[in-house]
Amino acid sequence: MKEKLHQLKKEFQKSINEINDTLKLDEVYQRFFGRKSGEMSAIMKSLKDLSGVARKEFGKLSNEVKNELEDIYANKKASLENKAWDDIALSESIDVTQPKLPKKRRGHLHPITQALWQLEEVAKKMGFIIEDGPEVESDYYIFEALNIPEHHPARDAQDTFYIKGHPHWTMRSHVSGMQVRQMREHGVPLRAAHIGRVFRNEALDATHGHTFYQFDCIVVDKNLTIGDLVGVIKTLLEGLYNREVELRLRPGHFPFVEPGFEMEMKVATGLGKERKEKWTEVVACGLVHPNVIKAGGLDPHEHDGFAFSLGLDRLVMAKYGVEDIRHIHSGDLRFLEQF
Numbered sequence: 001m002k003e004k005l006h007q008l009k010k011e012f013q014k015s016i017n018e019i020n021d022t023l024k025l026d027e028v029y030q031r032f033f034g035r036k037s038g039e040m041s042a043i044m045k046s047l048k049d050l051s052g053v054a055r056k057e058f059g060k061l062s063n064e065v066k067n068e069l070e071d072i073y074a075n076k077k078a079s080l081e082n083k084a085w086d087d088i089a090l091s092e093s094i095d096v097t098q099p100k101l102p103k104k105r106r107g108h109l110h111p112i113t114q115a116l117w118q119l120e121e122v123a124k125k126m127g128f129i130i131e132d133g134p135e136v137e138s139d140y141y142i143f144e145a146l147n148i149p150e151h152h153p154a155r156d157a158q159d160t161f162y163i164k165g166h167p168h169w170t171m172r173s174h175v176s177g178m179q180v181r182q183m184r185e186h187g188v189p190l191r192a193a194h195i196g197r198v199f200r201n202e203a204l205d206a207t208h209g210h211t212f213y214q215f216d217c218i219v220v221d222k223n224l225t226i227g228d229l230v231g232v233i234k235t236l237l238e239g240l241y242n243r244e245v246e247l248r249l250r251p252g253h254f255p256f257v258e259p260g261f262e263m264e265m266k267v268a269t270g271l272g273k274e275r276k277e278k279w280t281e282v283v284a285c286g287l288v289h290p291n292v293i294k295a296g297g298l299d300p301h302e303h304d305g306f307a308f309s310l311g312l313d314r315l316v317m318a319k320y321g322v323e324d325i326r327h328i329h330s331g332d333l334r335f336l337e338q339f
Contacts, residue, residue, distance in 0.1 A: 009065055116195060
């Protein structure tokens with residue numbers, strides 16, 4: 001175990017020394033500390049198989065190495081960020097000997113903002129009201145009101161960020177908590193879209209992030225069908241992509257809808273001979289569960305509804321052929337200036 005920790009420490013230090021940008025730094029961090037397949041994480045998990053004395057000895061050593069590697073990572077990240085700011089400062093300095101200052105570059109909208117505004121415009125034309133809600137939310141609206149009781153396993157699946165010292169308050173893991181608020185405020189008939197950032201305790205990789213955007217919709221009325229659900233989603237996506245889209249439904253389980261579905265869209269990837277199409281999940285959806293209708297102050301015997309949540313980040317990736325979700329929130333102007 002000691003030799004393994006020593007070797008891991010050498011590999012980590014060598015990998016860190018070779019890095020010159022924060023994106024690659026995060027990739028190395030995930031290689032060693034990723035929850036599912038990180039090398040350091042695997043060692044920490046293996047401690048449970050040791051006997052009492054050995055577990056205590058190697059547990060202490062493992063924590064010391066882990067803390068040391070965390071410090072190396074933090075120092076390297078701070079160094080890279082400081083260098084980035086220094087480079088910006090140098091690039092923005094003024095040469096007073098120039099006969100004429102260069103023309104200033106104009107900014108433009110972030111691709112997430114562009115996609116959001118396009119979806120909002122289509123939704124408004126279909127009669128939806130556009131709402132926002134609190135990013136710090138009570139666990140009642142995030143879980144209980146959406147038919148996820150206290151001991152339901154879905155609470156663990158959300159990987160929720162709870163507020164320290166306030167066990168019943170969270171950074172919202174989805175914007176669907178606004179559905180019950182809208183039913184209580186506006187009654188029926190209801191067509192409402194809720195947009196905003198959500199937060200989940202996810203390990204960063206090419207397709208997952210801890211902070212991303214959702215576009216959530218709910219419709220409540222009478223005699224609504226799955227066909228209505230598919231029609232609204234198809235209209236929104238075609239408005240975003242400015243082309244016809246091909247969709248398909250697969251059964252899925254979500255506590256707040258019954259029946260529930262995972263909707264997939266056919267997406268083209270690659271260029272030239274490498275170009276191919278594949279089915280990609282873009283939205284969780286279904287008919288609103290009667291318990292959620294009831295939580296909204298309505299009678300589920302008289303009213304029904306449908307709801308869905310679009311992940312904006314992945315829609316933007318599909319629209320522009322972005323291969324890594326981390327580029328979208330990197331703040332790297334070399335990436336953002338392409339849109």
